Amino acid sequence: DGGITQSPKYLFRKEGQNVTLSCEQNLNHDAMYWYRQDPGQGLRLIYYSQIVNDFQKGDIAEGYSVSREKKESFPLTVTSAQKNPTAFYLCASSPPQGPTNEKLFFGSGTQLSVL
């Protein structure tokens, strides 16, 4: 079955450590997105990529980095510069026209906590 796979489901970060969240899709979608979900704040866009080897900052990109070397993969690195990383992270993808015309497909998320 086609879908989006996020791993791990739970991740713990130590002070000063970078951690990477994995997102893989087999939907053949061009566009991929990372959202951060905090209680009571809804979803906020971190980064998005509309095509391989290209990505743009979203609304809260500081302290995060991404890469898009393959169409199927869009990993998110939470760097030590992100001082409040505890949140639920959701990856999504959509066909080439993006959410303007198409719905987003979401993964099941990664809960990141600070030790």
Next chain:
Amino acid sequence: AQKVTQAQTEISVVEKEDVTLDCVYETRDTTYYLFWYKQPPSGELVFLIRRNSFDEQNEISGRYSWNFQKSTSSFNFTITASQVVDSAVYFCARTGGGNKLTFGTGTQLKVEL
């Protein structure tokens, strides 16, 4: 910023009651899309509906119905005869500013027996 407001943080109902989730949005765009997503306890957001700003017809899908009123910038969602399986967080969202969705803060719906 053009916001999406879901004023109801949490709603509790008894099974078989009807419930309406409110969504009010801001936009300066003439063309935009509105969405509703459901987030069950498993965490994955599930798409429910997409509505084009030019189409103000109400829509019904089984026990779900949506009321889009452009004059009041509202896109409300009603569940008829609610069931325990409807318990989830529901998000309203709007397109704007390119290929980006702006989400509301979500409404936690609890349906009890």
